[in-house]
Amino acid sequence: MRKIILLTLICLSSNFISNAQPTPLLKDTVGVFYQKLEDSINKIVDDFPSNFNHIRGEKVATHTFCSAWQSTANIPGFEHGIIFMEPGNSYEHWVYKALLISSENRETTLNSYYDQYLKLRQIKLHCCVTQLSEDIDYLGDYNATWKTLMLHNDKDKAFKKLMINLRYHESTGSATSDVYLYIQSTDD
Secondary structure, three states, rough: OHHHHHHHHHHHHHHHHHHHOOOOOHHHHHOOHHHHHHHHHHHHHHHHHOOHHHHHEEEEEOOOOEEEEEEOOOOOOOOOEEEEEEOOOOEEEEEEEEEEEEOOOHHHHHHHHHHHHHHHOOOOOOEEEEEEEEEEEEOEEEEEEEEEEEEOOOOOOHHHHEEEEEEEEEEOOOOOEEEEEEEEEOOO
């Protein structure tokens, strides 16, 4: 009897799924824009082991502790990315950073964060399989963080420290909110 009920439920659900309308998530992640998004992310991530040397463009800033370069690889929908080195205790900490949106309309900014989050969840990286964690930090920032779970065959071991972070941030003392994407190494 249980087998018949289970089989009936499977048939009904498969019929429902085949007749269902495509979800906005699936609609947004097919086609030229999505492929460009995945290709752009992979181009940046593939250059991660070399500290983004191959995608560094013109130097845009030099400070005592940090220099920054314009990126030659950009992500569709984001402003031009920058590459910089954060001083670390015992290692160089290279970061790719790109702004998705900065707005005084927090609802628009938060919606952009969720839209981009759904698109990034569908990305397949050339280097590795990642694990997603989500949290709200002590500043109230929304974070979606992907860290390397497993390397693909014959990939550089530097990818083990790869971290991709999508961050929604509301500025204190200001009405603006921002969404940034960071590609960098973990502190682990």
